[in-house]
Amino acid sequence: MEFVYFYIFDLVYHMLAHMPVNNASNLYSEEYIAKIREAKGGRFEDIQKPMGQLAEYYNAHFEPLAAVNSIPFGCPDINAFQYMLEQFPYFTEEDKKCFWNPFLELLKKEELFYKPYWENIFAKHEKARANLEAYLTKEWGKYKVLVSYFHKDKAIAGISYSMTCNGRGLCGGNGFIGVVPFTEEEKEYKGIFLQLLHEYTHQFTDAMLQQAINMEDGSHAFSEYVVIVFDYYLIKALCPEDLEEYLRFLSRVATDNGQIMTEEILLSMFELPAQWHERLQQLVEDICFLE
Numbered sequence: 001m002e003f004v005y006f007y008i009f010d011l012v013y014h015m016l017a018h019m020p021v022n023n024a025s026n027l028y029s030e031e032y033i034a035k036i037r038e039a040k041g042g043r044f045e046d047i048q049k050p051m052g053q054l055a056e057y058y059n060a061h062f063e064p065l066a067a068v069n070s071i072p073f074g075c076p077d078i079n080a081f082q083y084m085l086e087q088f089p090y091f092t093e094e095d096k097k098c099f100w101n102p103f104l105e106l107l108k109k110e111e112l113f114y115k116p117y118w119e120n121i122f123a124k125h126e127k128a129r130a131n132l133e134a135y136l137t138k139e140w141g142k143y144k145v146l147v148s149y150f151h152k153d154k155a156i157a158g159i160s161y162s163m164t165c166n167g168r169g170l171c172g173g174n175g176f177i178g179v180v181p182f183t184e185e186e187k188e189y190k191g192i193f194l195q196l197l198h199e200y201t202h203q204f205t206d207a208m209l210q211q212a213i214n215m216e217d218g219s220h221a222f223s224e225y226v227v228i229v230f231d232y233y234l235i236k237a238l239c240p241e242d243l244e245e246y247l248r249f250l251s252r253v254a255t256d257n258g259q260i261m262t263e264e265i266l267l268s269m270f271e272l273p274a275q276w277h278e279r280l281q282q283l284v285e286d287i288c289f290l291e
Contacts, residue, residue, distance in 0.1 A: 001137045002156045003129075007118040008081055009072040009179065014114055014162035015107060016068070018051040022059050024224065025066065029164045044113040050106055057098045064090045065099055070170050073158060073179070078108060121161055128184045129159070132192070139193040142239050149287045150204055152176055157196055166253075169199035176200040190242075194231075194249045201227045201234075208279065225270040226280070232266055233284045 013027060014036070020028040033048055040046070058065050067088055075081040082104060085091070091100065136157060147155060151174075158168075158179035168179040178199030180192050205226045211219060228250065235242050243263075251261040259265070272280075 001133075001140045002154055003133050003136075004074075004156060004158050005122065005129075006072070006074065006076070006158070007115055007122075008075045008077060009158065010118055010160050010162045011078075011107065011111060011114050012068060012072045012081070013160055013179075015047065015051060015103070015110065017162055017164065018048045019055045019058065020052070021055065021062075023062065024220070025069065025166065027163060027166060032162070032164050039117060040113060045109065047106060047110055050102070054099055054103060061095060061099070064092075064095060068103075069168055073170055073172070073177070078104075078111060118161060125182070125184070129182070131186070132159070132183065132189065135186075135189045136193055136196065139190075140196075142242075143197060143234075145238070145287060145290050146200065147176070149290055155200065167195040167199045169202040171203060176203055190245045191249050191252065194242075194246060195253075197231060198227055201231055205230050205280075225272055226276065228270045229267070229272055229277070230280045230283070232263070233280055234287070237284050237288050 016027045017029050017032045020026065037046060067090070071084045071088065072081050075084060085100060085104075140155060144155070146152070153173070154175040156175050156177045158170075158177070159182045160179055161182050163179065163181045165181070167181070170177040170179065178196045180196045180199065183189070183192055202223065206223050208226070209219065209223060232243075232246065235246050247261040247263070247266065250266060251259060261269075
């Protein structure tokens with residue numbers, strides 16, 4: 001497993017943490033905003049209001065603009081990020097006027113605060129990063145048959161200091177690529193790994209849908225159900241010792257009322273047609289055959 005850290009994708013996720021999004025990709029965090037406000041100490045602009053003003057257009061034009069979540073991955077600086085945006089073919093002139101131009105202007109101002117802030121926390125967390133990386137590498141060892149089965153070269157984990165919830169699965173090259181939050185807390189390691197596994201799983205189960213996936217037509221929600229159920233079958237077959245933790249993980253991320261997840265609740269909450277259960281179980285059987 002390879003680990004990558006880029007302040008540019010962290011800067012972009014930092015911006016998104018200040019902007020409420022009305023779907024499952026939301027990274028908005030009041031707790032994170034309060035932490036940043038304290039770190040700024042009144043010396044830098046508070047971006048919550050201007051980012052909030054961009055939220056309405058972003059939410060109304062989510063499908064093309066959601067590329068903001070993936071384009072910065074691997075960009076070494078803002079100029080590279082801006083160049084990649086300019087090459088993206090699906091943005092309209094209205095998108096540029098109403099979202100990208102003000103977003104980039106704010107991003108460049110915010111970098112004056114965020115780059116030294118990021119460099120400072122990166123330097124402070126050398127030992128904690130090593131501990132987290134060692135744990136994720138060990139856990140991935142139990143599931144790396146996925147690399148062989150899907151003919152991938154590697155698994156890449158982007159670790160983000162500004163992402164406080166959810167994760168991102170990215171397509172590119174011939175490897176599994178996911179971005180997940182950084183944590184110093186050992187009790188949170190398993191949840192971070194399961195989120196990373198979730199992001200990797202999207203990269204092959206989404207292809208099984210054989211259609212474009214978006215929020216508006218419900219295909220994104222269906223793709224999430226497929227991932228959750230596949231990971232349930234995979235964990236149960238490959239690493240049953242992880243099943244209790246997986247159910248606990250789903251209780252935290254998928255329920256609003258603290259409901260304790262069970263296998264029965266999982267299969268009823270994330271309901272799929274019978275033929276999908278058959279497909280996913282057969283895929284798990286084929287994968288486990290390589291073990």
